[in-house]
Each structure stands twice: as structure tokens, then as C-alpha cells.
Amino acid sequence: CMEETKPARRRRSSLLLGGASKATREEYLFECFFVIGTNREGKPTTIFQYPSDETFSYESEIRRFGLPEGGQKRELRRSDSGSSLNSILFSQLSNLERSSNSYIFVLNTGEKLLYGVCVHSEELLDNLPSFIEQPSEIASKSTFQSGLRSYCLVSQYPFFSAHFSVIYSILGNERLQILQCATDFLSPPTPRSSKQRAQFHSFSG
Numbered sequence: 234c235m236e237e238t239k240p241a242r243r244r245r246s247s248l249l250l251g252g253a254s255k256a257t258r259e260e261y262l263f264e265c266f267f268v269i270g271t272n273r274e275g276k277p278t279t280i281f282q283y284p285s286d287e288t289f290s291y292e293s294e295i296r297r298f299g300l301p302e303g304g305q306k307r308e309l310r311r312s313d314s315g316s317s318l319n320s321i322l323f324s325q326l327s328n329l330e331r332s333s334n335s336y337i338f339v340l341n342t343g344e345k346l347l348y349g350v351c352v353h354s355e356e357l358l359d360n361l362p363s364f365i366e367q368p369s370e371i372a373s374k375s376t377f378q379s380g381l382r383s384y385c386l387v388s389q390y391p392f393f394s395a396h397f398s399v400i401y402s403i404l405g406n407e408r409l410q411i412l413q414c415a416t417d418f419l420s421p422p423t424p425r426s427s428k429q430r431a432q433f434h435s436f437s438g
Contacts, residue, residue: 263388263396264347267295268362271304271380278304280382281365291342298338299351299383306358306380330401337393350396351385354404362403363410 268281277300279292289295334353339346358378384403386396 261388262390262392263386265289265295265387267292267299267383267385267387268365269296269299269383269385270356271300271306271358271382273358273378275304275306275380280361291340291347294340295349295385295387298340298349299385300353300381304380306378309377309379330397335397340387345389347387347389348391348393348396349385349387350393350400351383352397352400352404354382354384355379356382362407 265287266281266283267279269277270280272278277296279296282289282292336351338349338351340349341347356379358380384400386400388396
């Protein structure tokens with residue numbers, strides 16, 4: 234469960250104060266992880282956050298920087314050649330790396346400086362990432378809607394390469410899930426398994 238992975242955000246450091254006492258300080262390697270998506274009205278919305286039990290005063294800023302051009306969506310038909318649908322379902326991770334789809338923003342909260350590491354990915358609106366709960370059944374449709382999603386890791390440390398690697402690992406796992414269950418996207422999908430929903434935990438723990 235997510236509770237078990239929370240310590241992975243922390244690192245401990247000990248300080249000697251005056252050579253007499255020892256204090257242990259907990260620091261978060263990252264503040265939070267957000268997935269910002271596009272809702273049915275075409276507006277940015279938070280579809281996932283970790284930790285889920287914390288409130289972040291700068292969440293609206295993460296949505297704004299996560300999708301700076303606002304929510305974008307388009308309609309795809311099942312009866313089309315399939316090239317547009319396949320380009321979303323089976324897109325290569327390399328298309329997201331080292332491109333305009335991967336970027337960094339800086340956020341000043343007034344108390345500290347935070348770095349946001351974001352990766353954009355076009356995905357089907359009806360298909361949530363495997364680590365998110367969703368309805369057990371999605372009706373078969375003749376049309377689909379796709380939209381941009383932004384995977385954002387926020388930290389006070391500029392460990393950009395490491396943070397991008399975490400996000401790419403999450404997205405790589407999502408693409409592996411799609412390859413293993415490709416027919417589910419072109420026919421009535423089956424319920425998510427608890428194992429699939431737990432995939433995100435392995436990256437945060």
C-alpha cells in the first residue's frame with residue numbers, strides 16, 4: 234500500500250550540535266508526485282497525487298505548469314485505419330525523452346524553492362494509469378478521446394536526471410502493461426488487477 238512506501242521519500246542526516254548532542258533530521262527527496270490530466274471539458278485536472286493524504290498549497294500551480302497550454306484532447310474513431318489510436322497506445326518512450334515533452338519548471342512557494350520535473354504523454358482519457366483506481370468496467374465505444382497528461386515530480390533538490398529516470402520508468406511500465414493487454418484497448422476492457430495498481434508503489438519504494 235502507499236503507506237508502506239512513504240519512507241522512501243525521506244533520507245536521514247545526523248548533525249552534531251556543539252559536539253554534545255545529536256539531532257536527526259528527516260528530509261524528503263521529493264515533495265510530491267502528480268499526474269495532471271485533461272477532463273471531459275478539456276481543462277487540466279489532478280487525477281493522481283502522492284502522498285494522497287497531504288494537501289499542497291501549490292497544487293494549482295502544478296496544474297498550470299504541468300499543462301501550460303491547458304487541457305488538449307482529440308477524438309479517435311475505432312473504425313479509422315487505427316494509425317492514430319496505435320500511435321497513442323504503442324508510442325515509443327524515446328519520443329518523450331530529450332524532447333519538448335520533457336521539461337523543468339521552478340516554483341517559489343515563499344518558504345523554499347521547488348523544482349518540477351514533468352513529462353507529457355498523450356493517452357486515452359478512458360484509460361487511467363495502472364496505479365490509479367478506476368471503474369471496474371468501461372463500456373465498449375466506437376470513438377475514443379485522447380488528451381495530454383503530465384507526470385510531475387516536485388522536489389527541493391535539482392536531481393533532474395534521477396527524477397526524469399523515475400518518471401520514464403513509470404511510463405515505461407505503463408507501456409509494458411499496454412503491450413501485454415493490447416486487445417483490452419480495442420475491445421471491452423477487463424477490471425484492473427490489484428497487481429497492476431501496485432506497480433507505482435515499486436517506483437516510490
